[in-house]
Amino acid sequence: MYVSDLFVYPIKSLRPTKLQEATFTRHGILYDRCFMLCKIIEDSAGNQELKNMHVPHFPAMSLFLTDLILPDHGEADDGGRIIVTYQQPPVSENNATKTLHVPLQPEWDDMEETPIMMHQSSMVGYKMGRKYSDWFSDRFGFPVILVYTGPNRRQVLGSMNPNVRRRMEQGWLSSLADYVPSFGRKEDDGILTFADCAAYMVVNDTSVKQVSSRFKDGVEVDVTKFRPNVVVGGAESAWEEDYWEELAIGGTDRVQLALTSNCVRCRSLDVDYQTGGFHKTDDGLVFKKLTKDRRVDSGAKYSPVFGRYGFLKGDEATVIRVGDPVAVSKKATARTTFDWPGLS
Numbered sequence: 092m093y094v095s096d097l098f099v100y101p102i103k104s105l106r107p108t109k110l111q112e113a114t115f116t117r118h119g120i121l122y123d124r125c126f127m128l129c130k131i132i133e134d135s136a137g138n139q140e141l142k143n144m145h146v147p148h149f150p151a152m153s154l155f156l157t158d159l160i161l162p163d164h165g166e167a168d169d170g171g172r173i174i175v176t177y178q179q180p181p182v183s184e185n186n187a188t189k190t191l192h193v194p195l196q197p198e199w200d201d202m203e204e205t206p207i208m209m210h211q212s213s214m215v216g217y218k219m220g221r222k223y224s225d226w227f228s229d230r231f232g233f234p235v236i237l238v239y240t241g242p243n244r245r246q247v248l249g250s251m252n253p254n255v256r257r258r259m260e261q262g263w264l265s266s267l268a269d270y271v272p273s274f275g276r277k278e279d280d281g282i283l284t285f286a287d288c289a290a291y292m293v294v295n296d297t298s299v300k301q302v303s304s305r306f307k308d309g310v311e312v313d314v315t316k317f318r319p320n321v322v323v324g325g326a327e328s329a330w331e332e333d334y335w336e337e338l339a340i341g342g343t344d345r346v347q348l349a350l351t352s353n354c355v356r357c358r359s360l361d362v363d364y365q366t367g368g369f370h371k372t373d374d375g376l377v378f379k380k381l382t383k384d385r386r387v388d389s390g391a392k393y394s395p396v397f398g399r400y401g402f403l404k405g406d407e408a409t410v411i412r413v414g415d416p417v418a419v420s421k422k423a424t425a426r427t428t429f430d431w432p433g434l435s
Contacts, residue, residue: 092417094340095296095324096314101173101195102237103127103285104146105155106364107315112412115346117403118244118282119290120320122159122195126173127207127216127285128152128227131234143209144235147359151231151367154178162195171195177230182365191226193219199241207238210287211433212245244281249430251288253349253402282402288431289400291348293338294319298397301329305380312377316360317398321348323417332399333387337421341411347404347420352427355394355434356381390429 098107103124114121129141130149146152155177162171173193179186202217216238218224223237249255282290294317303312314322321340326332338348360377363370370376381395388396 092323092325092419094321094411094413094415094417096319096322097411097413098315098318098320098322099123099159100318101126101157101159102155102175102193104144104149104152105157105175106153107318108157108159110159110413112410113320114408115340115403115411116408117290117406118284119286121408122171123290123320124285125240126193126219127238128235129205129207129238130231131236141205141207141236141238143207145359146362147357149231150359150362150369151180153362153364154180154182154367155230160195180365180367189226189230191223193223193237197239199239202239202241205238207245207285209245209285210248210431212248212283214240214243214245214281214283216243217241238285240284245283247282247289247402248432249352250427251352251400251431253351253404288354288434289352289402291320291401291403292318292354292398293321293323293332293335293348293350293401294398295326295329295332296322296324297326298329298332302377302380302397306374308374310374313364316362316377317354317356318359319398321401321411325417330385333396333426334423335399335419336423337404337419338401339418339420341409341415344409345415346409346411348401349404350399350401352400352431353388353391353396353429354398354400355388355391355429356397357394360397387426388429391434 097110097113099110099120099122100107101122128144130144131139132142133139155175158174160172163169172195175191177189199217204215205218207214207216219237219239227235299312299314335350340346358378361370363375385395386392
């Protein structure tokens with residue numbers, strides 16, 4: 092098997108940037124989901140709260156493309172930027188597009204802090220300036236702000252955390268040892284950016300093709316509907332990834348990914364990238380197709396499964412490239428059970 096595609100999502104729930112090579116870190120691919128949009132909700136008394144924006148609730152987010160310009164540490168010391176392109180629906184070559192440049196590494200020290208809660212896992216974010224919030228607000232038609240993670244990270248909950256899963260497998264004695272500070276326990280350190288539940292999302296391209304085969308007239312499902320970071324090509328069969336527990340990715344410089352949980356899916360699979368709404372005809376209803384036979388996780392029995400959540404084993408950042416070999420270094424005998432608190 093091999094790395095078929097690599098994707099990074101610098102702003103959560105917008106369209107990704109496709110990469111030929113990516114730096115793998117314990118927090119995910121470098122710069123993945125370090126920004127997020129939040130809707131400003133104001134009550135009758137003038138009090139404001141922020142609502143995290145996710146594509147299944149705000150499908151118009153799919154109209155925004157991203158391109159990642161990496162830092163150039165030459166004389167100019169360019170910190171890099173994200174080029175966001177908005178496509179006026181219905182998307183066509185004739186419709187106008189608008190662009191915004193967002194600094195990839197903003198100076199967060201002087202920015203206003205704001206608490207962020209995602210799936211019961213909290214962190215502190217930093218509000219970007221009016222220039223960015225106003226641009227997005229004009230496109231969406233309601234007030235939003237753009238939030239940056241800065242150096243902050245969220246905790247992984249449930250047994251999705253690879254350290255928790257390891258303790259469960261090794262028994263009570265290992266569990267006791269891991270709770271002694273001198274053993275260098277790290278699982279309480281924040282790992283997640285604005286990614287939902289894990290640092291990586293891995294999908295099997297053979298499974299993507301199997302889903303495409305369920306549609307008539309040669310419809311091909313866009314792999315980015317599944318929001319992958321790593322697409323694995325060359326697998327012998329669809330759905331074999333359900334039992335992948337560890338992957339070795341790369342040649343001489345390789346990484347190990349621990350795959351700790353299934354990804355249970357929602358209606359984001361049915362978003363129409365041409366209109367910024369939901370597909371209304373059968374040729375775009377991916378969620379419906381999967382619901383028929385992919386509700387295979389007892390921890391989320393009403394949701395179909397596609398792909399695996401993963402975490403880097405070790406702390407050393409490594410560059411992985413499209414075409415690099417992929418091997419299953421550990422297989423499970425049974426499917427994992429999704430147990431993120433409150434999301435089953």
